[in-house]
Amino acid sequence: MTTVVPKRTRTKKATSQTKSQQSEPHEVKTRLKDINGRRHAIIEHVKPELDGGQFPIKRIVGDTINVEADIFTDGHNVLEAVCCYRFSGETAWQETPMKPIDNDRWQGEFAVERCGEYEYTILAWVDHLLTWELDFKKRIAAQQDVSVELLIGAELVEKAAGRAAGNDAKALKQFAGQLRGKNLAKAIETAQSEDLKALTIAYPDRSLAKAYDRILKITVDETFARFSSWYELFPRSWSKTPGKHGTFKDIERILPELQSMGFDVLYFPPIHPIGFEKRKGKNNALETTAEDPGSPWAIGSPEGGHKDILKALGGVKDFENLIKKAAKQGIRVAMDIAFQCAPDHPYVKSHPEWFRWRPDGTVQYAENPPKKYQDILPINYESEDWQNLWLELKSIFEFWIEKGIKIFRVDNPHTKPFIFWDWLINELKQTFPDTVFLAEAFTRPKVMQRLAKGGFSQSYTYFTWRNTKQELEDYLTELTQTELKEYFRPNFWPNTPDILHESLQKGGKPMFISRLVLAATLSSNYGIYGPAYELCINEPIAPGKEEYLNSEKYEIKSWNRNDPGSIRDVITRVNRIRLENRALQATDTIRFLTVNATENQENQQLIAYLKTSEDKKNRIMVIVNLDPKNVQSGWVQVPVRELGLEHNRTYIVHDLLSSSRYHWQGEWNYIELNPFQMPAHILRMNNG
């Protein structure tokens, strides 16, 4: 494979470079010395493998990797194959045997035990001694003369002895002697013995083994990359004194509360100095007053840039203290990385070459015509100085990693080059393998997928806009049954500071609860923009818009978290259920169940699914009423056979939300959900 930029047809002359590239393939094929002509195994269609090995698959520490491939050779000889794997950087390969499943498909598995990058590939070879042993049995069964065959076998066994040492070598030599010996009965017995076979397998002749021509990679993350519960808040809104600018000290105060609610990621929008130039006012107004704090995403001012903290929040030291205190409560602080600058960001003066300048001498602000974002300058990744730019941006991550941050939520990565992220995340994970990157890209499917393939550990999703039963089932099927499951880890958010979906605007508290249960049980990673969600804030800036009215993005809020309408208790219960049930700690173990309203007619308002832990011991059935206005009832189909439940025996299902227990029987069971009481069941299924 060669990379070329093809010449334009207009230019008819060939460059010498193009010429040599073009003639190479033929010469290579002609030169027989470059072909391993005696290695005859074929290894193809390896799974998992992304885009011909270009991208790593993703797993977490402790996972078992199941590797499959088509492996075969010409003729009737016996093949052997192993899957080879190692932690990247180690020199020796570990091995695990591969075994044929069906129709030339082979399978093998191994576990990944450390956080970081692993490599795997496959090795296969024709085993002449095993072939001989197998054929020998057929010859005996057909009562053929085997006198010469025994001599052939003896030669092969002697060679095996040469590959062995110690007692194994001795034993093989002894077997060879028996095959050559005068005692025909003994020779025939030896040829067919399991002991000989075991030593044959232990000392294979791999001199003509064929390696798969790609080394594939695995990104192995810590568990929290797959299972995490995020709480997003703007620290400036958490002062004890309403209207006053909150600080990191204020956040320290509420850590125990967040911990008791069961969140393990505390995510802040950017905490850097906010630009003064072109600062936006309340509700994104172009005019501001001196009191307007501005949008945290308009980063940089004379106070500093991406490596500084907004003074009103505290200093870097305060931030480090908060990180440490949160860690003691089992909470990781996630940082927002938004690579864009306010017009008064220090970079604009120190690195004008990283921005675009207009013919009138002004700097280019962000635009998506006709929309204008005057308070934000995009970075010019086509800058001729791109290498220094990349290194500087990388150093921002390194700066905060050093302060204790492991989780980064990256703002709009899809408006920056994909290869930049490929490089950046790979670089960072080489040194800091336990870092996690969440891609905040709400855009077209292939763009979101490419970011995930390029290295993002988690991704925002379309969950917010998947509301009907069909939409949810289709989306989860795509995420968990296609190649996406190898690299795209969904993180489900029912709301964000940018998105207040119409269903929440109109569905009231029942909808807030049902969307929470869906997010938290469909996906093992989920998050909420916390206070607004707890309090069921549902007023949009205008009818038909998804933007919050009086959005916290542009002002300091004061939340009354003791409001009786808060759904904090439900959130707490759901998070506890997630922690206590491993079935809910992965996403791709989901299976949807039928819920009928009447015989043969589905209830489109009731969605049901079963999640099962890898060891099958923990099984959770979730049923959600998607209709926030009406009681819905129906019959859910329990896969009794798979669950090991007897058809005619009663079994108990335990609703972990309500603590009720139900006696169910057989395949079809009645359910009824009143959205004003509780729009969901989260049922633990006991073993049959």
Place this chain on the structure above:
Amino acid sequence: MTTVVPKRTRTKKATSQTKSQQSEPHEVKTRLKDINGRRHAIIEHVKPELDGGQFPIKRIVGDTINVEADIFTDGHNVLEAVCCYRFSGETAWQETPMKPIDNDRWQGEFAVERCGEYEYTILAWVDHLLTWELDFKKRIAAQQDVSVELLIGAELVEKAAGRAAGNDAKALKQFAGQLRGKNLAKAIETAQSEDLKALTIAYPDRSLAKAYDRILKITVDETFARFSSWYELFPRSWSKTPGKHGTFKDIERILPELQSMGFDVLYFPPIHPIGFEKRKGKNNALETTAEDPGSPWAIGSPEGGHKDILKALGGVKDFENLIKKAAKQGIRVAMDIAFQCAPDHPYVKSHPEWFRWRPDGTVQYAENPPKKYQDILPINYESEDWQNLWLELKSIFEFWIEKGIKIFRVDNPHTKPFIFWDWLINELKQTFPDTVFLAEAFTRPKVMQRLAKGGFSQSYTYFTWRNTKQELEDYLTELTQTELKEYFRPNFWPNTPDILHESLQKGGKPMFISRLVLAATLSSNYGIYGPAYELCINEPIAPGKEEYLNSEKYEIKSWNRNDPGSIRDVITRVNRIRLENRALQATDTIRFLTVNATENQENQQLIAYLKTSEDKKNRIMVIVNLDPKNVQSGWVQVPVRELGLEHNRTYIVHDLLSSSRYHWQGEWNYIELNPFQMPAHILRMNNG
């Protein structure tokens, strides 16, 4: 991508080679200079592409290649993309524009005009001037001030002028002047003009274009690789005098007859000297008499080997004459290449290292225990002298190509290494691009597929064992609707000298006719083991066996081709229909139709399908009665809308087999097939 043979875990020490390979990826990623950091387009999931570009797709001269890819970039900029292609060996690339279809999928097409190898890849880039033109329209629509925008545009247009020459450069300079000019209305008009857009597209800035990182290949064959009608015969059975050994001269005599029957490939089993040692007698007997001619596949004797002709057939000169005379009749002679040797083949003495020797000093004959093939020695491809072996085997092909042979039927290629065929066919086609190779591998699916991917132009198939409607529909769907259609060209044979299927043994003449029609109309390549098929020979060597009784493989036959039971007329008619209807000259244009016995119940004995030529002008509907014993009737569903037929109007279908014309109307039409008259319709559908 690197090829390594992973070290065994037993060996814990790293070799220096392994070490450097392992550390390389990280260094490469770290070294920013190796990244094209300013090229931001992403090109992925290119189709057609086989196994990451490892194998070429197959097409014939004149075909249009439809290339698709996911192409996108970060942000909102306008992308442009072209598909680049060239005949391998040419230095300049041709280009064809790619256009977005849907959801970041792009498409482009180009035609291949010469026999040989083509290459293609994709180039994509962000076009700032096109982006500017598009954005400009949005700004105007939003009534924004565009004064600075016009200056930005003028700069971009001036740069475009620098890439152009002559009048185009002049025009672009003029446009730039207008954008900078005092006449605002004129400037705004220019910015939005189609003339500017056309020149923008003609002179793109590709300095930051991204090339797809693989160059993909196409094997372009002559038409006969896709459309061919084969007639297999043993020349030794065609003497005018029954019992006498036939010669090439005898075959010359029957050329006009074969031509009038519509066959264009005349295929002979091996025509080389036949071994005397261990020669097999009638019906594969171990004992022979002096008269037994032996199996043609036991190649080589003191008379010569693979580059010689069995004396009884004539000399090499006679063979060359036959090839020339056949060519004049539009018939290509296909040669059988069987890489195996009789024990008295000259190679055994001249190159003993190419065979396996047993401890008792005897040479190893072919075996698949407990079966033994004493008259055949397999070649040892694991020989240390494999390079000379490969070159010698290649020279056999070259020898016969020089004598005028273009088509090779390769015997049991799956018992020789795949990489040998990969190399051999690629080598030969570099010099002789119009050669065609048919793989005679009746084995497991992945093995057959790998041979086709490695270069075989056509492949024998499972057709013989696909007899029911469901089996045939499933098999054709697999061949024409999956990736197989890109590289696996089926050649359907209802019989071969090795295979007399049970259905033919029991189904009599109706079955011979229906299987012929199926082979010849389902697949554009088909063939028969001729005389036995014409005469409906159906006696197996034993009940339950597929081998012919008194097989021609072991004896000289004498065929009474004027037997009144011959189906020669039907064969002739079917071949003429194939020649006159382009819909039947490709395989993957097939679509199956429903045939009901009663309302909502399919008739499982009637199979129906429609084939349509690429230009949609020729449409053939085939209906076959699979039941050789009973009249079958039913209602076939005509896709009237797609055929442009009005629902209530009568249309005429013309049965090309019987010359009857039927008046049909609407979607469902009655059909009835009496197997004893004619078990099939081949209907030409007229345009609506």
